[in-house]
Amino acid sequence: MKLFGFCGRRTVGAVPKTEEQVATPAEIDVYSGMRVEVTALDGRLLFVAKLLGLQGNKAELHQYSKSCLSQESEPIHVKIRGYNDRQGKAVYMEGDMEPKEMGMWQVERLNIAKVENDRAFFRLDTNLDATVTVLSGFSAGEKPCKLLNISVGGASIGLEEKHYEGEKFLLKVKLLEDRPLSVLLCQVLRVIEKNETYFVYGCRFLELSEEEQEKMLQNIFAVQRKTIAVKS
Numbered sequence: 001m002k003l004f005g006f007c008g009r010r011t012v013g014a015v016p017k018t019e020e021q022v023a024t025p026a027e028i029d030v031y032s033g034m035r036v037e038v039t040a041l042d043g044r045l046l047f048v049a050k051l052l053g054l055q056g057n058k059a060e061l062h063q064y065s066k067s068c069l070s071q072e073s074e075p076i077h078v079k080i081r082g083y084n085d086r087q088g089k090a091v092y093m094e095g096d097m098e099p100k101e102m103g104m105w106q107v108e109r110l111n112i113a114k115v116e117n118d119r120a121f122f123r124l125d126t127n128l129d130a131t132v133t134v135l136s137g138f139s140a141g142e143k144p145c146k147l148l149n150i151s152v153g154g155a156s157i158g159l160e161e162k163h164y165e166g167e168k169f170l171l172k173v174k175l176l177e178d179r180p181l182s183v184l185l186c187q188v189l190r191v192i193e194k195n196e197t198y199f200v201y202g203c204r205f206l207e208l209s210e211e212e213q214e215k216m217l218q219n220i221f222a223v224q225r226k227t228i229a230v231k232s
Helices: 210-231
Strands: 034-039 045-055 058-063 076-084 089-101 104-116 124-134 141-150 154-159 168-173 182-195 198-205
Touching (some): 034 089, 045 076, 045 210, 124 154, 154 182
Antiparallel strands (some): 034 045, 034 076, 045 058, 124 168, 168 182
């Protein structure tokens, strides 16, 4: 089946190579069973899956989140971002994806674009009102903040108060009006001082079960769909 002219497409930003020189995913930082996030070329998160059946530049994607694509979808060129837990690195790939059977997709011409030390999960930009409850210290108590972006693994928040790496607090936010309030235990990993009275904190979520991660992922999908609907 012809893939809309994507066949033979080079990896973005890559120097042209001969077939013998192209590095395959099986050779660099990629393994069967890796959790991956599949996005469209415009950055929309399509679904989360496990990459299985890796053979050269071919693999299967087995969904374990819902998708905005149907199994009748036409083939599409996608970006695939995996996280290598063994090396703590994010692996960025591209390939041509088409439906195989329910919850499964075949990927061909799978090539690596880059490997970086990067965060493990897709992040969705937001600008939502939220609160943080500091659990200890002189500044303990609930404070208003802005949720700037969120992923299954963590979030960035803006707050008019100085905190430090390693501090923990509860983040409370309603991602959508018709969804329950999310209460998330966070730990500060990075502090960015915007000015003397405003700080941005990169945080990771602690003690999230697989079920809670799945709920978070579905909420992120729902927010993304709503954002796209508003813009269109």
